[in-house]
Amino acid sequence: MELTDVDEALLSCQILAIPYPEWFSFLKSDPKPDNIQFLTIPNVIPSEKERSKDFEGFVKAVFTKMEAPVDSILDAVPKPNLILADSFLPWAVSIGERRNIPVASFWPMSLTIFSIVCHHQLLLANGHFEANLTGIVTCRIDMSKKHLNLNIHSNIKI
Structure with missing residues (x-):
């Protein structure tokens, strides 16, 4: 090899x-x-x-x-x-x-799970996803500097 x-x-x-x-x-x-x-x-x-x-x-x-x-x-x-x-x-x-x-x-995890986390609002709005993650998970993608900046934030209290 x-x-x-x-x-x-x-x-x-x-x-x-x-x-x-x-x-x-x-x-x-x-x-x-x-x-x-x-x-x-x-x-x-x-x-x-x-x-x-x-x-x-x-x-x-x-x-x-x-x-x-x-x-x-x-x-x-x-x-x-x-x-x-x-x-x-x-x-x-x-x-x-x-x-x-x-x-x-x-x-x-799989890209599918990533997509669900980042787009749960669309899935929920269109009736494709039963779990309402609004206010629990926030996903922000920033492509302004020609690179991917992903922030996933959970409001679950620990």
């Missing part, structure tokens, strides 16, 4: 992944390039196997209990060039701002 320029660039940088222990247990047996390192945070969120029993508690734990352990790990490693985080981890932006590290987010 021939490596592309992107492949070579990725192999030349150091990547630190910070999963929680349960996810690390799923990942650790898979082969990985030498430039990827895993450091885990403590088990501060409910197990994947149990989270459906208290999904609200799971979401609250993700939003409120993961930031401090990740921040502590970043105290112990060289300053990264970039934080890449799931879009549903809003605290990653706070960490990046405090540490002057750029943050990029990725959308881990």
Whole structure:
């Protein structure tokens, strides 16, 4: 297999992944390039196997209990060039701002779900969507600077 320029660039940088222990247990047996390192945070969120029993508690734990352990790990490693985080981890932006590290987010779900979140008003107005997310989720897309700036804001109180 021939490596592309992107492949070579990725192999030349150091990547630190910070999963929680349960996810690390799923990942650790898979082969990985030498430039990827895993450091885990403590088990501060409910197990994947149990989270459906208290999904609200799971979401609250993700939003409120993961930031401090990740921040502590970043105290112990060289300053990264970039934080890449799931879009549903809003605290990653706070960490990046405090540490002057750029943050990029990725959308881990399908484009269909992304579209529903961003266009729920149209779906609701046209009778295509039964859940009314008005006032709960706000999606703003700004293309004015020739790049996509997406802000998803939830008014759910935690």
